[in-house]
Amino acid sequence: MENFFKDIFTYHAKYNQLVADALITHEEVLPAKAVTVFSHMINAHQIWNCRLTTGTEILLNQVHTLTYCKALDVKNMEQTMAFLHNANFNSIVNYKNTKGVPFSNTVQDILFHINNHTTHHRGQIIALFRAANIAPPITDYIYFKR
Numbered sequence: 001m002e003n004f005f006k007d008i009f010t011y012h013a014k015y016n017q018l019v020a021d022a023l024i025t026h027e028e029v030l031p032a033k034a035v036t037v038f039s040h041m042i043n044a045h046q047i048w049n050c051r052l053t054t055g056t057e058i059l060l061n062q063v064h065t066l067t068y069c070k071a072l073d074v075k076n077m078e079q080t081m082a083f084l085h086n087a088n089f090n091s092i093v094n095y096k097n098t099k100g101v102p103f104s105n106t107v108q109d110i111l112f113h114i115n116n117h118t119t120h121h122r123g124q125i126i127a128l129f130r131a132a133n134i135a136p137p138i139t140d141y142i143y144f145k146r
Contacts, residue, residue, distance in 0.1 A: 001089045005111050006081060012118050013077040015139040016042070019122055020070045022129070022137045027066065034128045039063045041121035045076040048114050051095040052083055052107065060098050080114075087111075 023034055043060050050057045064072065089108040096102050105113075122139055129136035 001108065002084050002087065005084050005087075005115075008115050009077060009080050009084070011141055011144045012115065013073070014144060015122065015137070016073045016118070017070060018137045019125060019139065020066055020073065022134075023125070024066045026129070026132070026134050029134065030128055030132050034125050035066060035069075036061075036063050037121050037124050037128075038066070038069055041118055041125075042069045042072050042076065044117055045080070045114055046072060047098070048110055049076055049079045049083070051093060052110060053079065055079075080111075084111075 020038065023030065023038060027035070040061055042064070043058055043062055047057045047060060049055060087107055089106065089111070091107050092104050093107060093110060094102065094104045126136040126139065
């Protein structure tokens with residue numbers, strides 16, 4: 001399970017950085033929503049890392065510069081990779097969501113959610129590129145595996 005998640009998070013690390021670079025290149029043309037969604041995606045990963053490791057969470061919908069997002073994404077990935085090394089994937093994590101409601105999920109479920117959430121929002125950003133008639137970066141997992 002560790003190797004599987006390391007592979008998936010490595011994929012996201014590569015393509016988040018690629019999308020961030022494309023956002024920086026086309027920031028003047030793309031709607032502001034692209035930066036908002038990218039910030040949210042990166043913030044959510046940081047929040048889940050904190051829930052897994054008892055860190056201090058940032059605000060979910062805080063909008064950052066793309067340069068800061070890139071740096072936070074690198075930090076998120078480093079923290080996740082370090083966590084994966086000793087993770088007990090079946091252990092239960094008790095946490096409160098951003099509204100303060102308590103929940104419990106397994107580490108495996110949380111890690112899968114982080115990845116699914118990232119893919120979802122990166123897809124939204126790709127759609128914004130297309131709507132602006134800008135060729136988006138290719139971010140398909142299969143390209144990563146080739």
